[in-house]
Amino acid sequence: MKVTLKIFRFNPETDKQPHYDHFTIEANPEDRILDCLNKIRWEQDSSLSYRMSCAHGVCGSDAVTINGSPALACQKLVKDYDYSKELVIEPLKFFPLIKDLNVDMRLFFKRIKAANPKQPAEKVSSVDMEKERAQSIQERAEFDDAIKCVLCGCCVAACPVELEQDHKFVGPAAILRAQRYIFDSRTQDATERMRVLEKPHGVWGCKSYFMCTVVCPKNIKVTEAILKTKKKIIQELHPKNDQETS
Numbered sequence: 474m475k476v477t478l479k480i481f482r483f484n485p486e487t488d489k490q491p492h493y494d495h496f497t498i499e500a501n502p503e504d505r506i507l508d509c510l511n512k513i514r515w516e517q518d519s520s521l522s523y524r525m526s527c528a529h530g531v532c533g534s535d536a537v538t539i540n541g542s543p544a545l546a547c548q549k550l551v552k553d554y555d556y557s558k559e560l561v562i563e564p565l566k567f568f569p570l571i572k573d574l575n576v577d578m579r580l581f582f583k584r585i586k587a588a589n590p591k592q593p594a595e596k597v598s599s600v601d602m603e604k605e606r607a608q609s610i611q612e613r614a615e616f617d618d619a620i621k622c623v624l625c626g627c628c629v630a631a632c633p634v635e636l637e638q639d640h641k642f643v644g645p646a647a648i649l650r651a652q653r654y655i656f657d658s659r660t661q662d663a664t665e666r667m668r669v670l671e672k673p674h675g676v677w678g679c680k681s682y683f684m685c686t687v688v689c690p691k692n693i694k695v696t697e698a699i700l701k702t703k704k705k706i707i708q709e710l711h712p713k714n715d716q717e718t719s
């Protein structure tokens with residue numbers, strides 16, 4: 474069968490404005506959107522630019538906007554969309570554009586780093602490396618969901634706070650990463666990490682719109698993790714407020 478893809482194009486070396494190109498290819502309903510992009514690049518236009526690596530939902534590098542919603546091109550199939558109409562493929566929103574479907578992820582990773590400072594050296598050196606640091610199944614379950622994150626950026630590209638209200642908001646992926654450490658029973662600087670999240674444009678910027686959870690390709694309950702983190706911050710850093718509200 475024939476499928477048409479309408480793809481966002483922009484080459485900073487030759488274009489003043491972005492435009493869309495249409496490509497019609499032979500595809501099956503079970504083909505992945507990434508297969509379609511590869512087919513176009515191999516057979517019709519080798520200049521089409523997009524990222525990919527694992528092709529199996531592991532590396533998180535092929536996140537794009539498909540029919541208006543962020544997703545991994547290797548996880549979505551043609552049949553997930555109404556392919557009787559053209560499929561619209563665009564770069565992730567919010568991120569600065571580099572070329573075609575490629576966006577600049579540097580700010581994304583910078584924010585994740587800023588929200589997740591390294592453990593201070595004295596805390597690291599106080600750990601007895603000779604001793605096993607056992608963790609119960611329940612303790613591990615506290616951050617099990619967060620470690621599935623593949624840092625694709627889909628959540629950030631869907632977050633209404635990032636897109637419309639506060640462009641400096643640290644974002645769901647950075648808070649999720651912080652949640653992973655704050656709730657790990659082996660972490661020794663959880664309090665300091667919670668203080669970092671309380672900075673302006675931090676965890677309180679999240680307004681629980683749940684869009685991050687809706688689009689996450691790893692089905693992580695991102696908003697739940699953020700709410701859990703907020704609750705812990707109130708309980709541990711502001712216990713007085715916690716008593717007043719309970």
Ligand code: SF4
Pocket residue numbers: 533621622623624625626627628629645646649685688689690691693695
């Ligand atoms: S939380 Fe989900 S959507 Fe956000 S970066 Fe991680 S895997 Fe991607």
Ligand code: SF4
Pocket residue numbers: 631632633634635644645678679680681682683684685686695696699
């Ligand atoms: S729940 Fe919070 S982080 Fe997720 S999309 Fe909504 S505002 Fe953004």
Ligand code: FES
Pocket residue numbers: 524525526527528529530531532533534535536545546547548
């Ligand atoms: S190419 Fe690695 S997640 Fe899609």
